[in-house]
Structures are given as C-alpha cells and as structure tokens.
Amino acid sequence: MIADNLHDIQQEIQESCALVSRDASAVTLVAVTKSVEADQARELVELGVTNVAENRVDKLLAKKAALADHDLTWHLIGNLQRRKVKQIINEIDYFHALDSLRLAEEIEKRAARPIKCFIEVNVSGEESKHGITPQALPELIAALQTLEKIKIVGLMTMAPLHAAEAEIRDVFHRLKTLQQTTQKQVATCTELSMGMSHDFKLAIEEGATFVRIGTALFKER
Structure with missing residues (x-):
C-alpha cells in the first residue's frame, strides 16, 4: 500500500513539474509521519524516502530514535513552544514554523549550529493558522540578521483547507512573490515549503520546493 502510494x-510530482517546465529534482518530498507508528515510517524510509517530518517534539524524538539506523533529514513542521526549544533544536535539520523574534532568540541561545529555518507566513489571514502577516515579514527578516544560528532558507505557508482552486493558487502565488522579495534582503531565502496531500500539485505549479505529504502516503487504497 505505502509503496503504491x-x-x-x-509520478504526480513529476507531472506537475512537467506542466510548468520545472525539473522534478527541484522538489523535495517531505514525508509527514505524525499519523502513523514507527513501523510504517520505517517501511517508507526503506523505500528510499530520506526527508521525514513530525509536528510535535515528543513524536519527532521518538521516531528519530526508532529510525536511528537510517541516515535521515528531520523536519519539525509544527508550532514550537520556546520552553521546548532546548529539547529539539539540535535534533532537527529543518524548522518550518519560525514565526517570532522571541522564538528565534531562544533558538539562537540553544542551537549548537546554524538551523535551517522557514519563516511561517499566514498568507490567507485565517485566525486558526499560525504565522506572521505578510506585512510583518520585512521587519522580522531585518531583526533576524543579527542571529548567527538562524539560517533563513525560505518561507512556509498553508492554504485554506476547503477552498476553491483559484484561492489556493492565490495563496501560493503570494508566498512565491514574498519569497522573491525576501531573497533581495537575504540571499539564502530560496525555498518554498507549501503544499500538502490535498493541494501539493497546485503548490508545485506555483513554485513549491518542499511539499509536506502525510495522508496521501499512508491512506488505504
């Protein structure tokens, strides 16, 4: 089942890239394993997936321990409380949800090396979503310049779950525009973490370089 999924x-990643004349190698599939146990995550890893994500600190630490015999790239994609930074920050390769200067300063204090961070932007403006407003992005970017352990690699967002295709595309397009503007301030801001199981094809067409997929990988066929 997992192999077929x-x-x-x-295949869908390749087809979406082909539609907009992109190389499929430019898109990283990040497998979100939050809904499955370690044995299912292991099955996926043994099929060749090397980028694994969790949205909770405890779950990531447990999965990483269970899969310690594999050389994997670990992504924390969920909201991170400052009190938990010390536990997790040196166990991950990418953090997809940086959304405040105070959190960045705690990472700066606790990290043993530079951490690759995506700034989470609430492009859709939904109250239920984390992330800074697009208007607040330039100020945060400027403030982060003094922090040596924060490596801004890109921007992240989530589109509305139940929205028309045009609205979803608009959210992704706006994040791409913000990324291009931000890259003028920070040369390393080249990536776009956007697109999940239900909308990753649209995200790729709009420029996503990291897609976070869970449900579609583990669903019953």
Missing part, C-alpha cells in the same frame, strides 16, 4: 505521489 509513494509511486503515485512521485
């Missing part, structure tokens, strides 16, 4: 998703 993975094959289908890889």
Whole structure:
C-alpha cells in the first residue's frame, strides 16, 4: 500500500513539474509521519524516502530514535513552544514554523549550529493558522540578521483547507512573490515549503520546493 502510494505521489510530482517546465529534482518530498507508528515510517524510509517530518517534539524524538539506523533529514513542521526549544533544536535539520523574534532568540541561545529555518507566513489571514502577516515579514527578516544560528532558507505557508482552486493558487502565488522579495534582503531565502496531500500539485505549479505529504502516503487504497 505505502509503496503504491509513494509511486503515485512521485509520478504526480513529476507531472506537475512537467506542466510548468520545472525539473522534478527541484522538489523535495517531505514525508509527514505524525499519523502513523514507527513501523510504517520505517517501511517508507526503506523505500528510499530520506526527508521525514513530525509536528510535535515528543513524536519527532521518538521516531528519530526508532529510525536511528537510517541516515535521515528531520523536519519539525509544527508550532514550537520556546520552553521546548532546548529539547529539539539540535535534533532537527529543518524548522518550518519560525514565526517570532522571541522564538528565534531562544533558538539562537540553544542551537549548537546554524538551523535551517522557514519563516511561517499566514498568507490567507485565517485566525486558526499560525504565522506572521505578510506585512510583518520585512521587519522580522531585518531583526533576524543579527542571529548567527538562524539560517533563513525560505518561507512556509498553508492554504485554506476547503477552498476553491483559484484561492489556493492565490495563496501560493503570494508566498512565491514574498519569497522573491525576501531573497533581495537575504540571499539564502530560496525555498518554498507549501503544499500538502490535498493541494501539493497546485503548490508545485506555483513554485513549491518542499511539499509536506502525510495522508496521501499512508491512506488505504
């Protein structure tokens, strides 16, 4: 089941890239394993997936320990409380949800090395979503310049779950525009973490370089 799902998703990534004349190698599939146990995550890893994500600190630490015999790239994609930074920050390769200067300063204090961070932007303006407003982005970017352990690699967002295709595309397009503007301030801000199981194809067409997929990988066929 997982092997078939993975094959289908890889095919869809290639097709979406081809539609907009992009190289599929420019898109990183990040497998979100929050809904499954370690044995299912292991099955996926043994099929060749090397980028694994969790949205909770405890779950990531447990999965990483269970899969310690594999060389994996670990992504924390969920909201991170400052009191938990010390536990997790040196266990991950990418953090997808940086949304405040105070959190960045705590990471700066606790990190043993530069951490690759995506700034989470609430492009859609939904109250239920985390992230800074697009208007607040330039000020945060400027403030982060003094922090040596924060490496801004890109921007992240989530589109509305139940929205028309045009609205979803608009959210992704606006994040791409913000990324291009931000890159003028910070040369390393080249990536876009956007797109999940239900909308990753649209995200790729709008420029996503990291897609976070969970449900579609583990669903019953």
